[in-house]
Amino acid sequence: MPAPTPTPTPAPAPAPDPVSGAEPYGYGLRLCAWDAESDADVEAWFRGRGDPDFRRWNTPLALDASREGARESLRQRAESDAAGVSAAFRVTDAESGVTLGHVGLNTIDTFMRRAVVGYWVLPEARGRRVATRALDLAARWAFTELGMHRLELDHVVGHAASCRIAELCGFPYEGTLRGASFAEGRHDAFRDAHLHARLAIDPAPGGM
Template sequence: MPNLVADVVVPGRLAALPQPVLPADGLLLRPWRLADQPAVVAAYSDPAIQRWHCRAMDDDEAAAWLAAWPERWSTETRAGWAITTDGEEVAGQISLRALQLTDGQAEVSYWVLPSHRGRRVAPRALAALSAWAFGELGLHRLEVRHSMDNEPSCRVATVAGFPAEGVQRGSLLHQDGWHDMHVHARLDSD
């Protein structure tokens, strides 16, 4: 059945691009490396990251998670970056998940290691990724979804220019039960 609306981003566009290193106001977003495994294990050992991302990782799982990023890029299902202070030290992660190129949309996820919290790492990374996703990739809409109980994530989205749009009731199962999710979004025209 023919589509009556043109694709917002033509499939193959992301895969055709080399994954960029993105400057982010004193930080660098760079592709993940296998050498980042200790930082990933440390992150998913942090109770706050476990609470909101609903997972833990051991060494083998972290290695598999890191090794999967190039395939996710080439299959255009996700795109992830290490947020670094100098290109080397990992401060956090940011990724485009639920990537839908034909609709020009993606959801953004992020976390920051405890030692780097309180330095506006996530808002700077989110602003840089948004600029690239809208300007270079050509997406139309980016969303941030977080538990209504996750006030720090709400502040990140707001500071990065993602206005709140609404609440998805009982939308995501966490260890302590179903959470209502707060939705923030930015458009390429914002």
């Protein structure tokens, strides 16, 4: 009897590369611009940066004590984005458009082709790998659209969840930065941070 014809193995789905000239998307997410004039965007920004877990590990220069403060923070972000020194994205569910969190590039250095990346996720969106997937989308966009060579990510020592997200997203640990982050809720004291980085020439992470 002739040997049975083997069933072809389906090819793995291609990585969701960002589309040139469009909002980065993939993994069921879409990265959109924040709108400082949108009350819904302001509310999401205010809740995200006011969340106790965010405040435990992050002390931004502006603490956004009110919704109007959050709106002004978003306006300043938009000015920074327009100047080309940052790129802020609202992380949304690709189907519903619901805001899930934030991912952005800061201190973009076009000469050295280097930037610092940061992110946060709203409490109700945690546990769904939103941060990991949004971080990978933003990294791919930075490498392809901005021509970045190196993306750096740092988090306070002891923040195990951020360490795990960085590793899963292809940002290996590179060392400890002494006194590189503000202490919790203070601008007059400091704490150490772990440094992670991903290069454009590094292999893309799998298992997203």
